[in-house]
Amino acid sequence: MDNDCLFCRIIAGDIPSSKVYEDELCYAFRDINPQAPVHILVVPKKHIGSCGELTEADGALLGRLFAVIAAIARQEGLENGWRVVSNVGPDAGQTVPHLHFHILGGQRLSDRMA
Ligand code: AMP
Numbered sequence: 473m474d475n476d477c478l479f480c481r482i483i484a485g486d487i488p489s490s491k492v493y494e495d496e497l498c499y500a501f502r503d504i505n506p507q508a509p510v511h512i513l514v515v516p517k518k519h520i521g522s523c524g525e526l527t528e529a530d531g532a533l534l535g536r537l538f539a540v541i542a543a544i545a546r547q548e549g550l551e552n553g554w555r556v557v558s559n560v561g562p563d564a565g566q567t568v569p570h571l572h573f574h575i576l577g578g579q580r581l582s583d584r585m586a
């Protein structure tokens with residue numbers, strides 16, 4: 473855990489969050505500033521800065537994260553479609569330096585993507 477990392481502190485329970493799912497490797501919670509009717513963040517409990525730091529050794533963790541992402545999308549009723557996004561670095565708009573996948577979905581999302 474990185475004490476200076478917002479998402480590490482959320483995972484540790486030091487900062488409150490609207491939890492959607494948790495297991496020994498992953499944590500998911502609702503984005504505080506939703507950009508779509510459903511906007512959930514899925515993160516590894518292990519501190520990894522971004523997709524830019526991933527290696528093949530993270531394969532099992534990524535498999536779990538994407539299985540969790542698919543299960544949450546089903547649970548949230550997003551059968552008509554959704555997006556999964558991960559920003560890397562300032563030019564992409566990454567504001568929290570702990571790997572996270574945005575799940576964005578819900579009615580009229582296509583209008584917002586225009
Ligand atoms: P990114 O810009 O890709 O780094 O995404 C960071 C996301 O974290 C943004 O969508 C923020 O709204 C969200 N966020 C920041 N602080 C919190 C928080 N305390 N609880 C939930 N989501 C947060």
Ligand code: ZN
Nearest residue numbers: 477480519570
């Ligand atoms: Zn962290």
